[in-house]
Amino acid sequence: MTELEGRTEQTRARLLDAAREVFSQQGFQGATVREICRRAETNVASVNYHFGSKDGLLAEALNFNRLKALQLSNVQQDDCPKQRLRLFIREFMLMLLDEKNPSSQCRIMARELADPTPALDKIVREAIAPLHEFLGGLVNEIVGSGLSAAEQRRCVYSILGQTLFYRHSHPVLQRLNPRLRYDHREIDAIAEHIAEFSLAGINSLAKK
Amino acid sequence: MTELEGRTEQTRARLLDAAREVFSQQGFQGATVREICRRAETNVASVNYHFGSKDGLLAEALNFNRLKALQLSNVQQDDCPKQRLRLFIREFMLMLLDEKNPSSQCRIMARELADPTPALDKIVREAIAPLHEFLGGLVNEIVGSGLSAAEQRRCVYSILGQTLFYRHSHPVLQRLNPRLRYDHREIDAIAEHIAEFSLAGINSLAKK
Amino acid sequence: MTELEGRTEQTRARLLDAAREVFSQQGFQGATVREICRRAETNVASVNYHFGSKDGLLAEALNFNRLKALQLSNVQQDDCPKQRLRLFIREFMLMLLDEKNPSSQCRIMARELADPTPALDKIVREAIAPLHEFLGGLVNEIVGSGLSAAEQRRCVYSILGQTLFYRHSHPVLQRLNPRLRYDHREIDAIAEHIAEFSLAGINSLAKK
Amino acid sequence: MTELEGRTEQTRARLLDAAREVFSQQGFQGATVREICRRAETNVASVNYHFGSKDGLLAEALNFNRLKALQLSNVQQDDCPKQRLRLFIREFMLMLLDEKNPSSQCRIMARELADPTPALDKIVREAIAPLHEFLGGLVNEIVGSGLSAAEQRRCVYSILGQTLFYRHSHPVLQRLNPRLRYDHREIDAIAEHIAEFSLAGINSLAKK
DNA sequence: AATGAATGAGCCTTCATTCAT
DNA sequence: GATGAATGAAGGCTCATTCAT
Numbered sequence: 083m084t085e086l087e088g089r090t091e092q093t094r095a096r097l098l099d100a101a102r103e104v105f106s107q108q109g110f111q112g113a114t115v116r117e118i119c120r121r122a123e124t125n126v127a128s129v130n131y132h133f134g135s136k137d138g139l140l141a142e143a144l145n146f147n148r149l150k151a152l153q154l155s156n157v158q159q160d161d162c163p164k165q166r167l168r169l170f171i172r173e174f175m176l177m178l179l180d181e182k183n184p185s186s187q188c189r190i191m192a193r194e195l196a197d198p199t200p201a202l203d204k205i206v207r208e209a210i211a212p213l214h215e216f217l218g219g220l221v222n223e224i225v226g227s228g229l230s231a232a233e234q235r236r237c238v239y240s241i242l243g244q245t246l247f248y249r250h251s252h253p254v255l256q257r258l259n260p261r262l263r264y265d266h267r268e269i270d271a272i273a274e275h276i277a278e279f280s281l282a283g284i285n286s287l288a289k290k
Numbered sequence: 291m292t293e294l295e296g297r298t299e300q301t302r303a304r305l306l307d308a309a310r311e312v313f314s315q316q317g318f319q320g321a322t323v324r325e326i327c328r329r330a331e332t333n334v335a336s337v338n339y340h341f342g343s344k345d346g347l348l349a350e351a352l353n354f355n356r357l358k359a360l361q362l363s364n365v366q367q368d369d370c371p372k373q374r375l376r377l378f379i380r381e382f383m384l385m386l387l388d389e390k391n392p393s394s395q396c397r398i399m400a401r402e403l404a405d406p407t408p409a410l411d412k413i414v415r416e417a418i419a420p421l422h423e424f425l426g427g428l429v430n431e432i433v434g435s436g437l438s439a440a441e442q443r444r445c446v447y448s449i450l451g452q453t454l455f456y457r458h459s460h461p462v463l464q465r466l467n468p469r470l471r472y473d474h475r476e477i478d479a480i481a482e483h484i485a486e487f488s489l490a491g492i493n494s495l496a497k498k
Numbered sequence: 499m500t501e502l503e504g505r506t507e508q509t510r511a512r513l514l515d516a517a518r519e520v521f522s523q524q525g526f527q528g529a530t531v532r533e534i535c536r537r538a539e540t541n542v543a544s545v546n547y548h549f550g551s552k553d554g555l556l557a558e559a560l561n562f563n564r565l566k567a568l569q570l571s572n573v574q575q576d577d578c579p580k581q582r583l584r585l586f587i588r589e590f591m592l593m594l595l596d597e598k599n600p601s602s603q604c605r606i607m608a609r610e611l612a613d614p615t616p617a618l619d620k621i622v623r624e625a626i627a628p629l630h631e632f633l634g635g636l637v638n639e640i641v642g643s644g645l646s647a648a649e650q651r652r653c654v655y656s657i658l659g660q661t662l663f664y665r666h667s668h669p670v671l672q673r674l675n676p677r678l679r680y681d682h683r684e685i686d687a688i689a690e691h692i693a694e695f696s697l698a699g700i701n702s703l704a705k706k
Numbered sequence: 707m708t709e710l711e712g713r714t715e716q717t718r719a720r721l722l723d724a725a726r727e728v729f730s731q732q733g734f735q736g737a738t739v740r741e742i743c744r745r746a747e748t749n750v751a752s753v754n755y756h757f758g759s760k761d762g763l764l765a766e767a768l769n770f771n772r773l774k775a776l777q778l779s780n781v782q783q784d785d786c787p788k789q790r791l792r793l794f795i796r797e798f799m800l801m802l803l804d805e806k807n808p809s810s811q812c813r814i815m816a817r818e819l820a821d822p823t824p825a826l827d828k829i830v831r832e833a834i835a836p837l838h839e840f841l842g843g844l845v846n847e848i849v850g851s852g853l854s855a856a857e858q859r860r861c862v863y864s865i866l867g868q869t870l871f872y873r874h875s876h877p878v879l880q881r882l883n884p885r886l887r888y889d890h891r892e893i894d895a896i897a898e899h900i901a902e903f904s905l906a907g908i909n910s911l912a913k914k
Numbered sequence: 915a916a917t918g919a920a921t922g923a924g925c926c927t928t929c930a931t932t933c934a935t
Numbered sequence: 936g937a938t939g940a941a942t943g944a945a946g947g948c949t950c951a952t953t954c955a956t
Contacts, residue, residue, distance in 0.1 A: 525735075527733070527735045527736050528735055618877060618878070618881070619881065622878055622881045622882065626878055626882070627882060630882065648895070649899065652896065652899040652900075652903075653903070655868070655871055655872070655875075655879075656868045656871075656899070656900065656903050658871060658875075659867040659868040659869070659870065659871025659872075659875075660863070660864045660867040660868060661867070662867065662871060662874065662875075663863055663864075663866060663867025663870060663871075664863070664867075666870065666874055667863075667866075667867075667870075669826060670826070670830055670834055671863075673826070673827065673830045674830065674834070674835060674838060687856070688860065691857065691860045691864070691911070692860075692864065694907070694910060694911055694914075695860075695861070695864050695904075695907030695908075695910070695911060696903075696907065697910075698906040698907045698909070698910030698911075699902070699903030699904065699906045699907045700903075701906070702902060702903070702905075702906030703899070703902055703903060703906075706902075
């Protein structure tokens with residue numbers, strides 16, 4: 083029993099891993115069920131067997147636990163909001179860029195933004211909206227009530243835009259600078275930059 | 291003869307227009323040759339006849355004149371570099387977001403970043419690399435020599451990231467805020483925000 | 499043991515019931531093993547386990563007891579052959595049309611005629627040939643020896659053709675006359691018509 | 707031009723012929739696009755190219771011209787209604803049974819009755835309903851106003867049931883009587899039988 | 915003995931491309 | 936030079952069947 087379940091679980095897991103890999107590399111349209119199954123070392127019918135359809139596979143491949151955990155642990159931190167923003171940006175960049183990191187949901191998410199599928203509604207509802215709210219709260223903590231709702235929202239967009247740029251534009255940046263590697267040192271430096279840049283931007287707007 | 295050439299030219303032009311439209315809406319993979327030809331009111335074989343392949347059509351559909359003109363006119367401006375950055379960001383956002391604007395190259399570009407095709411090399415070489423250089427120069431003018439090459443580059447990324455976010459994440463922002471419309475007032479407000487935010491960020495990093 | 503055997507028997511029986519239901523509704527090709535197993539509340543493998551294949555299930559699902567009983571009881575009747583023909587047609591129409599009637603073998607049979615499967619040989623041998631013989635005998639009883647073998651056979655065909663028409667053409671008749679319902683009154687009227695019509699036909703041919 | 711059109715027309719015609727053949731043999735579900743294309747000696751994509759889909763092919767494969775012509779010419783006949791019924795039945799049986807006759811629409815139709823597809827509505831509307839009306843009229847001419855609407859309808863059913871039986875039950879009859887061949891003599895004999903049988907039946911019911 | 919998991923052949927359809935004029 | 940017709944590779948998906956327990 084447990085062994086059977088174990089085998090199924092393994093196949094499902096291999097499919098999900100392969101799917102995350104292929105979806106994040108090729109996008110939803112570009113990915114083929116056959117390629118995913120090839121990488122998962124299973125047959126073409128297994129996607130439909132386990133997930134009903136390619137759409138269903140995408141929906142399950144998305145799993146925002148790590149993103150949620152990141153926000154939760156950040157809220158529980160004792161540090162001042164500025165420091166928490168720094169920490170958040172660093173962790174978020176690690177999720178986006180660390181190539182050794184198997185959780186590629188954020189990369190799929192990033193792909194989805196450019197190519198909406200039926201799964202986008204779920205992504206927005208379950209992951210992106212809470213993320214925006216979380217960052218909005220953090221910005222508010224930093225500036226008090228010095229910003230209009232629209233300005234606060236735009237500050238969130240500025241922060242996210244900076245972070246996502248490194249993922250979206252990765253193919254471009256690689257071509258502009260072939261030696262580019264996202265090791266931990268580089269990621270730290272990027273996160274540090276974005277945090278400084280953003281805190282200055284937020285404060286500047288709050289003073290006005 | 292000239293009439294025939296004229297007809298050929300017209301067909302090419304109609305195909306390029308249709309291709310820009312469809313590519314920017316559906317992405318390269320999502321676009322079909324049939325749909326492009328339907329909109330161009332020509333036969334399905336004409337894409338291959340005129341451009342060799344779908345890839346070839348994409349390569350020719352990209353045309354960076356407006357982007358180049360924008361940079362050129364900006365350089366010729368008398369204003370101070372900060373003011374020129376403000377102007378540039380505003381014009382760039384208009385290119386990215388204005389739906390009345392028929393020049394959709396930037397939108398294709400934005401799509402391409404997330405979905406590299408053989409055309410990406412050309413895009414990077416002819417459009418993105420010069421753009422990065424232009425912005426790097428502008429940042430340098432603003433801060434003097436107070437930034438390392440890496441920091442200067444990251445400032446450029448921060449500016450571009452903020453601007454591109456509104457395009458990449460449009461499907462998401464629409465869902466988060468269904469009433470969102472990119473009219474000229476909204477675009478101006480966004481551009482103003484990004485400029486303020488970025489100048490504060492740049493200055494803050496330069497002082498360190 | 500007996501309990502296990504009982505469970506096996508129950509599963510077989512549930513499968514056969516479900517198979518008759520689905521085969522008669524969807525035809526052999528249209529029916530899926532999964533749907534049959536779903537209705538029988540068992541696993542998808544059980545059809546092959548118990549019956550070897552989908553074909554095997556069909557072969558076993560066919561059960562002509564009721565048809566045989568009908569003929570047997572008819573022969574044992576005291577009535578005159580004309581009356582027995584009337585009775586037979588009425589009972590046969592009930593088998594074919596009565597929707598409350600769970601014995602759907604005749605409906606499967608009717609489907610099979612248009613779509614021969616490996617099971618058809620069995621159907622012909624065990625059910626149809628005896629039925630034709632039975633009706634041939636009845637016709638002979640009615641007309642004495644006034645008909646050639648070929649004519650007698652064609653009379654049987656005329657009778658069966660009229661009865662089967664209501665089943666075969668049901669989808670058509672429903673469209674031509676949407677209010678059509680095969681309740682007992684309607685079935686009686688149909689049977690009465692076919693009997694009258696056929697007796698007149700038989701007699702007319704016998705006189706010639 | 708004409709030659710191109712000719713080639714297209716030839717391919718379409720070959721596809722339609724093959725489709726009629728396969729549909730009438732295997733039914734709509736059982737028929738595969740691949741088999742149809744194989745017989746038409748064209749590629750698998752051509753069905754969708756020429757007819758949009760398998761459904762579209764079926765819709766076009768059905769062509770009731772011959773059936774309509776049959777009714778029209780019958781109406782224009784000078785003979786008495788009884789004689790016209792005889793003629794009609796004979797012509798109709800030729801359509802149904804003559805194996806040298808390439809117009810197998812009626813055979814597809816017969817298949818459809820047992821296995822309704824989206825095309826059945828069209829079939830009923832364009833072919834079957836007019837046929838029933840035509841026969842209803844003929845019955846009325848024969849009996850005057852001596853039959854209720856329901857009885858008249860049932861007489862039509864009795865006639866059609868007898869004729870269609872030879873088609874529907876062909877696989878069965880072949881097994882019961884392996885030497886059976888539908889040559890013109892046999893078809894004539896069958897038609898003669900059905901006509902006699904039916905006229906007797908109609909008259910008998912009218913007298914009551 | 916019985917079952918859930920897994921399979922691969924085959925389905926219809928779509929597509930960029932090539933062919934034949 | 937330009938086009939409608941035709942193509943075959945590949946797409947997602949369904950299905951009866953077999954595997955492994």
